[in-house]
Amino acid sequence: MSSSAMLLRRVVVIARASSSAVMGRIVVGGGGGGGGGGRAVETTTASSPRRTMTTIGPTGGPSSDHERFISEELYPEEETEGEWVGCYLKFLPPISTYSRGIEILYNPLFNKSSAFKGGERDRLRFRGLLPPRKMNLKVQKERALIEIRAEPDMIRKHIILEDIHDTNETLYHRILIDHMDEMAPIIYTPTVGQACSEFSVLYRRPRGMYFSAEDRGHMAAMVYNWPQNDVRVIVVTDGSRILGLGDLGINGMGIPIGKLSLYCAAGGIAPHRVLPVVLDVGTDNPALLKDKFYLGLQRPRLQGSAYYQVVDEFIHAAVHRWPNVLIQFEDFSSDKAQTILNKYRNDVLCFNDDIQGTGATTLAGILGALRAKGESPTSLGDQRILIAGAGSAGMGVAQVLYQAMIEHGRSPMEAKNCFFVADERGLLAKDRLARLSPEQANFARDDDGGLSLREIVNKYKPTMILGMTAVGGLFTEDLIRDMARHCDRPIIFPLSNPTSKAECTAEQAVSWTDGRCIFASGSPFDPVEMENGQMFYPTQCNNMFVFPGIGLGVTLCGAKTVTDRMLYVAAEALANYLSGEELALGKVFPNLSTIRDVSKKVAVAVIEEAIRTGQSSKLSEKELCDLDAFVQSKMYDPIYVPLIEKRTITI
Numbered sequence: 001m002s003s004s005a006m007l008l009r010r011v012v013v014i015a016r017a018s019s020s021a022v023m024g025r026i027v028v029g030g031g032g033g034g035g036g037g038g039r040a041v042e043t044t045t046a047s048s049p050r051r052t053m054t055t056i057g058p059t060g061g062p063s064s065d066h067e068r069f070i071s072e073e074l075y076p077e078e079e080t081e082g083e084w085v086g087c088y089l090k091f092l093p094p095i096s097t098y099s100r101g102i103e104i105l106y107n108p109l110f111n112k113s114s115a116f117k118g119g120e121r122d123r124l125r126f127r128g129l130l131p132p133r134k135m136n137l138k139v140q141k142e143r144a145l146i147e148i149r150a151e152p153d154m155i156r157k158h159i160i161l162e163d164i165h166d167t168n169e170t171l172y173h174r175i176l177i178d179h180m181d182e183m184a185p186i187i188y189t190p191t192v193g194q195a196c197s198e199f200s201v202l203y204r205r206p207r208g209m210y211f212s213a214e215d216r217g218h219m220a221a222m223v224y225n226w227p228q229n230d231v232r233v234i235v236v237t238d239g240s241r242i243l244g245l246g247d248l249g250i251n252g253m254g255i256p257i258g259k260l261s262l263y264c265a266a267g268g269i270a271p272h273r274v275l276p277v278v279l280d281v282g283t284d285n286p287a288l289l290k291d292k293f294y295l296g297l298q299r300p301r302l303q304g305s306a307y308y309q310v311v312d313e314f315i316h317a318a319v320h321r322w323p324n325v326l327i328q329f330e331d332f333s334s335d336k337a338q339t340i341l342n343k344y345r346n347d348v349l350c351f352n353d354d355i356q357g358t359g360a361t362t363l364a365g366i367l368g369a370l371r372a373k374g375e376s377p378t379s380l381g382d383q384r385i386l387i388a389g390a391g392s393a394g395m396g397v398a399q400v401l402y403q404a405m406i407e408h409g410r411s412p413m414e415a416k417n418c419f420f421v422a423d424e425r426g427l428l429a430k431d432r433l434a435r436l437s438p439e440q441a442n443f444a445r446d447d448d449g450g451l452s453l454r455e456i457v458n459k460y461k462p463t464m465i466l467g468m469t470a471v472g473g474l475f476t477e478d479l480i481r482d483m484a485r486h487c488d489r490p491i492i493f494p495l496s497n498p499t500s501k502a503e504c505t506a507e508q509a510v511s512w513t514d515g516r517c518i519f520a521s522g523s524p525f526d527p528v529e530m531e532n533g534q535m536f537y538p539t540q541c542n543n544m545f546v547f548p549g550i551g552l553g554v555t556l557c558g559a560k561t562v563t564d565r566m567l568y569v570a571a572e573a574l575a576n577y578l579s580g581e582e583l584a585l586g587k588v589f590p591n592l593s594t595i596r597d598v599s600k601k602v603a604v605a606v607i608e609e610a611i612r613t614g615q616s617s618k619l620s621e622k623e624l625c626d627l628d629a630f631v632q633s634k635m636y637d638p639i640y641v642p643l644i645e646k647r648t649i650t651i
């Protein structure tokens with residue numbers, strides 16, 4: 001008898017035995033899916049157990065009344081391999097594995113630690129290797145939270161969480177999902193900046209893959225060293241521009257790891273389907289070149305064609321092994337980021353998060369800000385937009401905003417006229433054309449080249465200022481006060497990360513504009529009490545609001561490329577998520593605790609766009625009718641699933 005049939009049988013017996021003891025209900029089922037050796041439970045939400053579960057009646061067939069009452073006493077929690085969901089006891093189809101005994105305890109994808117039940121301890125041969133008392137996910141989470149919260153230091157909290165990540169992925173993602181607003185700043189921006197700076201010193205266990213300049217010629221084979229067959233999302237960096245911290249070489253690995261944690265927790269991609277990658281082409285950071293603990297190649301970065309060949313070899317190797325994988329480029333320096341994106345975007349399923357993800361998120365924030373001012377999305381083309389920073393992020397934002405204006409009926413000329421882009425040498429204008437990249441040249445003004453930020457503000461009276469310079473404190477009091485003098489409700493977005501690189505703080509923006517600004521920042525800030533005693537709630541304009549949903553959408557529908565329209569609809573879905581009450585409180589992004597739902601909405605919008613434009617290879621028009629439920633059913637939900645032995649039968 002198959003093990004799932006055995007489970008069903010057990011349920012029936014218990015359901016009959018306990019029909020008079022009404023204490024709990026029992027259901028069996030849950031969407032299985034996904035093999036690959038990892039736990040791939042992609043479905044069943046606690047909030048809607050009936051919809052996705054199979055239940056059985058006294059005869060073993062489907063029951064008409066859908067549930068049987070059972071006794072918790074007959075079915076003690078420490079022993080059952082089901083999960084109590086409110087008053088339901090939920091059974092999930094088991095996952096089978098070739099691993100046995102202690103190997104399972106050391107595999108973070110399978111490990112449940114103290115929550116392994118007696119049956120599993122026997123079946124998988126590790127009875128006696130764990131303390132006897134059996135816990136569950138809820139109690140384990142409670143214990144972990146006590147430990148994390150007792151630690152005042154953010155980097156120590158990060159270490160505790162990453163230890164859990166390395167030992168028990170189910171528990172780690174459960175904690176992230178249930179406490180996203182508390183945990184995101186620990187595992188991701190801003191603490192991930194410090195984690196990267198100290199990566200080589202903090203290094204304990206391998207996670208992800210490194211492809212170095214010394215691996216040239218081996219990458220097509222190396223990708224097979226990764227144990228998972230079904231990788232769906234890769235986040236790759238070359239460590240050349242980690243947040244606003246510059247060249248951190250392989251220490252930048254913290255970024256792909258952090259981003260992929262969000263892919264799993266916020267975007268519902270199962271953890272065995274993600275792969276963090278660093279391309280180690282050397283480093284030009286003098287401190288790392290002589291740091292005796294640095295774990296990357298201590299040689300100057302490859303340049304020119306040698307550099308691009310490493311990138312190319314990696315991409316071909318990855319796509320050859322995992323043909324449908326999404327590759328997210330992250331934190332490549334501006335001089336390389338756009339070139340790489342342009343080279344692959346039409347042939348490979350890929351996008352650059354700093355250019356396109358930041359662009360889409362900022363557009364969403366601006367649409368939200370316009371709504372807060374009582375203006376429609378069409379009024380985007382009436383804005384005067386000052387962008388401080390002409391690197392990949394700045395130009396990505398300009399491009400996405402420009403595209404949105406065209407979408408709303410502006411001519412290219414009218415749209416371009418809305419932008420004032422400045423770098424460290426002042427306003428970008430035609431006098432510098434020869435030294436500008438094609439993307440920068442697109443937004444160069446006819447004249448006034450070299451005007452400072454303050455001169456631009458006083459001459460052109462922008463309605464918004466967006467900071468992507470990685471220069472902490474660049475938005476001075478004088479500058480912001482000038483903005484507020486010319487504009488009733490200036491939009492102020494200091495977007496650089498981590499917090500030390502933010503162009504101004506929330507408190508400064510609020511105080512210098514007498515509370516009139518509409519504010520969002522790349523790194524999180526605490527609420528600010530204004531002079532009138534009212535609270536101001538700064539929200540975070542961070543690409544984490546879109547990239548997990550974009551990844552979920554394109555991988556589910558089997559898109560072949562990530563198009564500009566997909567980014568636009570992602571931004572629109574995010575902007576529309578905001579309620580009127582949130583806008584009234586000055587929020588232009590939703591609360592982080594809703595990020596899973598936001599990601600689902602973003603994924604739905606991306607899939608709809610892919611289906612309509614013939615980009616979807618896996619889903620068709622007929623899936624459009626209940627796309628929301630479909631996407632929900634595919635999202636990874638970290639819960640413990642029974643493990644059984646996979647056998648190789650030899651006769």
Ligand SMILES: O=C([O-])CC(=O)C(=O)O
Pocket residue numbers: 189242243244331353354496497522542543
């Ligand atoms: O990681 C973040 O918070 C945003 C981002 O991509 C960057 O700053 O490079």
Ligand SMILES: [Mg+2]
Pocket residue numbers: 243330331353354
């Ligand atoms: Mg980035």
